Amino acid sequence: MSFNQYKDKIEEGDTVILFLGVDDTLTIRIKHGKTHQTRYGAVRHADLIGKQYGSRITCIGGKGWLHVLHPTPELWTITLPHRTQIIYSIDISMITLQLDLKPGSIVCESGTGSGSLSHAIIRSIAPTGHLYTYDYHQQRCDKAREEFTDHGIGDLVTVSCRDVCKDGFDVEHIADAVFLDLPVPWDAIKSAKQAFKLQGGKICSFSPCIEQVQRSCDQLRESGFVEVTTVECIARPYDVKTICLPPYNMGYIEGSTESSDDAPTDTKPKSSLKGFTAKCGILPKETAGHTGFLTFASLYTE
Structure with missing residues (x-):
């Protein structure tokens, strides 16, 4: 098998990805006669040979099922x-x-x-x-x-x-x-x-x-590299929530302690304004560390 050339069916010796859930994947090497244990039950390698990649497989014991996926660099x-x-x-x-x-x-x-x-x-x-x-x-x-x-x-x-x-x-x-x-x-x-x-x-x-980055950048410039750039890739999860926003108090809303007697009569509402709801992305209070710094540079010759 090859990570670069996809095929339809599982064969002896293939590296196969067992997908049990978003945060639960594992790799096995197919060998006839072997059995692999998962939290949903056992999987016999012989039962996978000949199956289509992407198939749903019921585990022995009836505790659940999984998918068998073709390997990729990401997986x-x-x-x-x-x-x-x-x-x-x-x-x-x-x-x-x-x-x-x-x-x-x-x-x-x-x-x-x-x-x-x-x-x-x-x-x-x-x-x-x-x-x-x-x-x-x-x-x-x-x-x-x-x-x-x-x-x-x-x-x-x-x-x-x-x-x-x-x-x-x-x-x-x-x-x-x-x-x-x-x-x-x-x-x-x-x-x-x-x-x-x-x-x-x-x-x-x-x-x-960052200290390693600084020394590397200095050496890159001394060695004739140009366009020296450093980036940091961070995945920041957002929680999408529905929030209620109160009305903006202009100073003359009925019931407000800050109402203005100078406001024109025709602008004074007869009843209190109600707030409205909206979808909002909320960042977590803490975000785990950084992945690392990537420093890029180019070398051009005449």
Whole structure:
């Protein structure tokens, strides 16, 4: 199977998303003879083979049902096994947009981590592009390489175990875009510049702290990058409520303690004005932290 090429029916070896609810999804690898337990009951893998993706499956035991979905980078992001902190879809969408990723793009990424962003990049640059992704941790590299192969996208990515902050990138003049998710991204910016094609490209650095952003921006400018911009993507939930708004007191409404004797007689209402209701978006009193800062810059050459 492939995350990039959709098919109709589930087969042995497929990675399948079990959708039990909006906040309850999980991933399984189909293997004949296995059974997976959920809070709604058991699901036999053999019963899923041959089923249409999107089908509703009744769990064994009659406690409930679920849907079986074809995997996508977005669904993988919310169900993948965490080996590191990951980048979520709200930031990924901004990254793919600002880096101008499209089929055929060549991208360098460091570090690979849990592969959340990697899957989204590969979908954006497929079928003719390529991702070079780096991580200094050998086990993470091995696991990411295994997942890419299992997901049918192994030919679109090269995984390397390398500390780019110390050793730099092992490619030159091939990249359209570079992404950095590193503790000290400023140490990798000079070598990242060498990875770009001769006509230049775009770079993005993800950092959780504003101090990291400041040092990165200074290094980007020193290295000849322009259009340096930092954004922060925050999802702010709103509660929609019906509220009652009181009438505006002009000073002469009947029953008001602030009524004016100077108001014209014909403007004085005979009875009190009533308020009206309206729909209103209410922000929560507290909003959980920030996702991180995304710093973008461009490199142009003559």
